[in-house]
Amino acid sequence: xxxxxxxxxxxxxxxxxxxxxxxxxxxxxxxxxxxxxxxxxxxxxxxxxxxxxxxxxxxxxxxxxxxxxxxxxxxxxxxxxxxxxxxxxxxxxxxxxxxxxxxxxxxxxxxxxxxxxxxxxxxxxxxxxxxxxxxxxxxxxxxxxxxxxxxxxxxxxxxxxxxxxxxxxxxxxxxxxxxxxxxxxxxxxx
Amino acid sequence: xxxxxxxxxxxxxxxxxxxxxxxxxxxxxxxxxxxxxxxxxxxxxxxxxxxxxxxxxxxxxxxxxxxxxxxxxxxxxxxxxxxxxxxxxxxxxxxxxxxxxxxxxxxxxxxxxxxxxxxxxxxxxxxxxxxxxxxxxxxxxxxxxxxxxxxxxxxxxxxxxxxxxxxxxxxxxxxxxxxxxxxxxxxxxxxxxxxx
Numbered sequence: 001x002x003x004x005x006x007x008x009x010x011x012x013x014x015x016x017x018x019x020x021x022x023x024x025x026x027x028x029x030x031x032x033x034x035x036x037x038x039x040x041x042x043x044x045x046x047x048x049x050x051x052x053x054x055x056x057x058x059x060x061x062x063x064x065x066x067x068x069x070x071x072x073x074x075x076x077x078x079x080x081x082x083x084x085x086x087x088x089x090x091x092x093x094x095x096x097x098x099x100x101x102x103x104x105x106x107x108x109x110x111x112x113x114x115x116x117x118x119x120x121x122x123x124x125x126x127x128x129x130x131x132x133x134x135x136x137x138x139x140x141x142x143x144x145x146x147x148x149x150x151x152x153x154x155x156x157x158x159x160x161x162x163x164x165x166x167x168x169x170x171x172x173x174x175x176x177x178x179x180x181x182x183x184x185x186x187x188x189x190x
Numbered sequence: 191x192x193x194x195x196x197x198x199x200x201x202x203x204x205x206x207x208x209x210x211x212x213x214x215x216x217x218x219x220x221x222x223x224x225x226x227x228x229x230x231x232x233x234x235x236x237x238x239x240x241x242x243x244x245x246x247x248x249x250x251x252x253x254x255x256x257x258x259x260x261x262x263x264x265x266x267x268x269x270x271x272x273x274x275x276x277x278x279x280x281x282x283x284x285x286x287x288x289x290x291x292x293x294x295x296x297x298x299x300x301x302x303x304x305x306x307x308x309x310x311x312x313x314x315x316x317x318x319x320x321x322x323x324x325x326x327x328x329x330x331x332x333x334x335x336x337x338x339x340x341x342x343x344x345x346x347x348x349x350x351x352x353x354x355x356x357x358x359x360x361x362x363x364x365x366x367x368x369x370x371x372x373x374x375x376x377x378x379x380x381x382x383x384x385x386x
Contacts, residue, residue, distance in 0.1 A: 018360050020290075021216030023209045068289060070263045076293075077259060100206070100295055107293045111213070114286040157372075159379065163205035164372035171364030178361060 003128050010115075010129065011136035013181025017144070018174040020111040023166065024104065024141045037138050040105070041131040043079075044112040048130025049123060050075060051113035056121070072110065080106050108137055140177070144170060207323070208371065210295025214327045216363045217287040221342050224331020226280060227287060228324040230269035234291045235320035237265035239300040243313045251303050258301035259292070266292040296323055334358060334366060 016022055051072060059065050080102060116129035147169050156165055208215075214231060218224040241258035249257070270288045274281035281288075291297060300320070304310045336342050337357035356362040 019216075021212030021214075021360060021363065023212050065285070067267055068285075070260070070267055072289075074260075077256065100298070103293070103295065103298050104210075107213075107290070110290060110293055114290070118286075159372040159376035160368075162375075163208060164368045164375060166209075167364045167368030167371060171361045171366075171368060174359075174361035174364055175356070178359065 006129050007132040010132040012177045015140050015177055016111045016133050016137040017140040018177050022108055022111055023170055041134040044109055044134035045127040045130035047109045047113040048116040049126040051117035052126045055117055076106050207296045213290050215330050215367055216360045218327050218331035219358045220335040221332040222344050224328040226273055228328035230288050231291050231327055232320050232324040233269050234262050234265045235297050235300050236317055238262040238297050239316035242301050242303050254303040255301050262297050263292040
């Protein structure tokens with residue numbers, strides 16, 4: 001699979017949001033600066049590469065695959081703590097405040113790493129795959145947010161308001177993504 | 191007014207928890223995998239809640255959270271190892287999702303130290319909450335398998351595609367969860383209406 005194929009795959013059928021069900025919390029998809037998206041993609045690339053190399057060269061040879069979450073939890077929570085510490089020093093966050101959106105972002109990094117880490121052996125593909133998975137997730141969350149903002153203007157039946165319509169929209173979007181992937185792109189790369 | 195109507199979920203902690211369970215609900219497309227994920231979730235959630243409850247308060251909130259999170263990750267690893275012993279095929283297909291349990295929002299919430307004595311005394315509620323979430327994961331798996339294949343079996347055989355294949359796909363999971371949540375909302379609204 002070429003790097004273009006990887007980008008298409010992780011944007012459509014293999015999208016983190018679709019495959020892992022990581023629906024962003026309301027408000028988490030607000031527009032971020034391009035550098036923020038780039039930083040997220042870079043973090044996903046690093047996480048995927050670290051996970052791939054850790055699993056392949058450290059855990060698998062010792063039959064310690066089951067310890068992957070502990071090792072990766074230390075890595076991710078350590079990284080998360082380091083980022084929060086830097087933000088606290090910069091006066092932009094409180095290191096001791098419980099932040100669900102931050103955890104959800106960490107979860108996306110975990111999903112991207114698990115999705116990409118076991119799939120490729122080349123470091124460049126791991127880096128590219130991680131960045132593409134993050135890009136696909138950001139694109140999908142923007143689509144979902146745009147759909148929900150439009151639906152805010154519609155008279156949705158009361159029981160469907162809130163989380164139910166959010167899940168149904170995500171489901172229809174997942175259907176469209178996998179349809180494009182299976183009907184067009186999968187044939188295109190064959 | 192319409193702009194405000196759909197924002198109600200922000201204050202609904204249960205719906206945030208449901209969104210946090212998304213990875214498990216999406217992957218749970220059969221009874222066996224639903225049971226494996228549900229029981230693993232119960233163990234991990236209980237481990238996190240017990241760590242947060244039993245560790246001495248003098249450790250501080252941040253340290254207790256970190257210890258509870260690591261405890262949850264270790265519990266997830268133990269569950270993965272047990273599943274690997276019982277059913278290697280199930281482990282191979284599900285290990286990524288079993289590991290993610292330790293990072294889900296309900297587990298993260300369980301890692302928070304109870305603030306007051308009253309919160310500590312209500313610690314058993316966390317166990318009940320974990321049990322309910324685990325049940326939701328297992329039942330979702332069974333329902334999706336039934337809709338997808340027309341039958342429910344304990345033996346894991348991957349996604350079946352005999353009746354309504356979309357139910358076994360992630361898209362079907364999202365739609366099913368949305369419809370169930372809407373049905374639950376409707377029932378709750380009707381119940382509240384009948385109370386008046």
